Amino acid sequence: MTDYRNLRVALLGAGSVGSQTARLLLEHADELASRVGARLELAGVAVRNLSATRDVQLPAELYTTDAEALIESSDIVVELMGGIEPARTYIIQALTSGADVITANKALLAEHGTELFALADRVGAQLYYEASVAAAIPILRPLRDSLAGDRINRVMGIVNGSTNYILDRMDRYGDSAEDAAQTALELGFLEADPTLDVEGFDAAQKVTILASLAFHTRVPVSAVYREGITGVTLDQIRAAKNAGYVIKLLAIAERLTDPETGADAISARVYPALISREHPLASVYEGKNAVFVEAEAAGSLMFYGAGAGGVETASAVMGDLVSAARRHVAGGPGLAQNAHADLPLLPVGAINTRYHITLRVADEPGVLARVASVLATHGVSVENVLQTVPDAADADGTATLVIGTHTAREAALAATVKELAVIGVVRAVSSVLRVEGI
Numbered sequence: 001m002t003d004y005r006n007l008r009v010a011l012l013g014a015g016s017v018g019s020q021t022a023r024l025l026l027e028h029a030d031e032l033a034s035r036v037g038a039r040l041e042l043a044g045v046a047v048r049n050l051s052a053t054r055d056v057q058l059p060a061e062l063y064t065t066d067a068e069a070l071i072e073s074s075d076i077v078v079e080l081m082g083g084i085e086p087a088r089t090y091i092i093q094a095l096t097s098g099a100d101v102i103t104a105n106k107a108l109l110a111e112h113g114t115e116l117f118a119l120a121d122r123v124g125a126q127l128y129y130e131a132s133v134a135a136a137i138p139i140l141r142p143l144r145d146s147l148a149g150d151r152i153n154r155v156m157g158i159v160n161g162s163t164n165y166i167l168d169r170m171d172r173y174g175d176s177a178e179d180a181a182q183t184a185l186e187l188g189f190l191e192a193d194p195t196l197d198v199e200g201f202d203a204a205q206k207v208t209i210l211a212s213l214a215f216h217t218r219v220p221v222s223a224v225y226r227e228g229i230t231g232v233t234l235d236q237i238r239a240a241k242n243a244g245y246v247i248k249l250l251a252i253a254e255r256l257t258d259p260e261t262g263a264d265a266i267s268a269r270v271y272p273a274l275i276s277r278e279h280p281l282a283s284v285y286e287g288k289n290a291v292f293v294e295a296e297a298a299g300s301l302m303f304y305g306a307g308a309g310g311v312e313t314a315s316a317v318m319g320d321l322v323s324a325a326r327r328h329v330a331g332g333p334g335l336a337q338n339a340h341a342d343l344p345l346l347p348v349g350a351i352n353t354r355y356h357i358t359l360r361v362a363d364e365p366g367v368l369a370r371v372a373s374v375l376a377t378h379g380v381s382v383e384n385v386l387q388t389v390p391d392a393a394d395a396d397g398t399a400t401l402v403i404g405t406h407t408a409r410e411a412a413l414a415a416t417v418k419e420l421a422v423i424g425v426v427r428a429v430s431s432v433l434r435v436e437g438i
């Protein structure tokens with residue numbers, strides 16, 4: 001047997017992802033050693049509760065509550081605790097001590113990435129984070145390395161597994177959002193605080209990371225426009241289905257032109273949107289993720305796979321671990337990780353897309369012309385109009401009007417909707433949804 005040197009690996013966290021990472025590390029120890037040229041020794045696993053029941057049985061002596069001591073004696077630190085603190089402090093401690101760090105913690109990177117990458121560059125350590133976006137799907141390395149010589153114009157994807165699971169169950173099985181969320185929880189998809197998923201924070205953190213890599217710029221998560229799925233109703237999902245669409249929570253980062261300077265700018269946003277049922281994103285079911293990348297030379301690329309789940313995410317963590325370990329074996333400087341331009345981030349009002357506006361209107365002559373004149377005033381062009389035939393439920397003398405627009409500027413659309421809401425013939429603006437992926 002080859003006499004490899006040992007690299008000590010500290011694992012911080014043994015939850016859904018951490019326990020599976022530990023299992024893979026132990027079960028594949030020999031194979032990993034030959035792949036890396038060094039043995040990856042699991043030095044310890046830091047947890048909060050030593051007596052908790054775990055998904056995976058590990059030797060009891062591996063567990064510790066003393067994360068600091070574990071970090072101090074390790075070559076590589078894998079942070080899978082989640083949250084901001086103490087994860088941030090532990091990563092700073094690890095990098096400062098010269099260890100490379102692997103994390104799946106998008107919340108931490110979105111908030112403190114600039115600080116952590118700057119520290120890593122200063123001390124010559126590496127911070128790996130493939131698992132932080134779209135779990136098992138290799139998407140960050142392609143953006144950072146394979147496409148580094150190209151010019152990316154747009155990244156659009158489904159990057160949150162749990163909300164995709166919830167919307168998919170509502171769409172295909174008519175489940176309530178509550179029932180679907182309970183199953184997503186049992187499958188280990190949801191964050192410890194599920195608000196992060198359903199309100200779109202998790203997807204916003206991920207689009208921050210995607211946009212930063214795709215456009216070589218810094219994107220503060222606070223500047224990402226965000227809407228979650230809590231306002232999406234079964235009625236909207238059924239109406240979308242009847243019209244040939246499905247509702248998906250999309251994360252979009254795109255290169256735009258700043259209308260004031262004519263220079264490059266970007267938009268980063270997250271919202272539920274209508275996608276044609278024929279679009280490839282429409283068949284991204286359950287907890288799966290998919291990311292479309294449009295690059296000038298490469299054209300359109302699609303990355304698809306498991307976007308959440310313990311073992312799936314552990315696969316990406318293990319890939320980073322092998323990279324980090326190989327760097328230790330090979331030696332030499334790491335990659336500069338904090339080089340960037342500072343492209344301005346445009347507000348959501350500056351984007352251009354299509355919309356479906358659903359109105360409850362008075363069922364009388366002249367209504368359509370009145371509504372159309374409001375759209376025309378704001379320069380929003382109508383592509384199609386659907387009026388549902390009044391039935392018993394419409395005995396109050398109202399009808400439902402669904403207006404599909406051509407591509408319009410969001411600011412103009414917002415002004416249109418504001419005015420529609422107060423003209424006499426419109427009883428209610430029931431729903432406004434963006435249409436993406438044309």
Ligand SMILES: NC(=O)C1=CN([C@@H]2O[C@H](COP(=O)(O)OP(=O)(O)OC[C@H]3O[C@@H](n4cnc5c(N)ncnc54)[C@H](OP(=O)(O)O)[C@@H]3O)[C@@H](O)[C@H]2O)C=CC1
Binds near residue numbers: 046081104135192
């Ligand atoms: N689950 C998923 O599908 C995915 C998760 N991620 C990310 O991976 C990371 C881990 O997620 P997940 O495994 O689901 O999280 P879990 O909540 O399942 O596990 C967290 C683990 O961290 C430990 N921990 C938490 N706080 C401390 C602390 N202060 N000191 C020591 N240990 C601590 C917990 O210990 P104890 O068990 O004792 O409480 C637990 O073992 C997160 O950043 C998450 O966003 C990324 C992609 C997908």
Ligand SMILES: N[C@@H](CC=O)C(=O)O
Binds near residue numbers: 159163307308
């Ligand atoms: N809660 C997240 C887990 C992976 O990042 C999700 O649902 O996608």
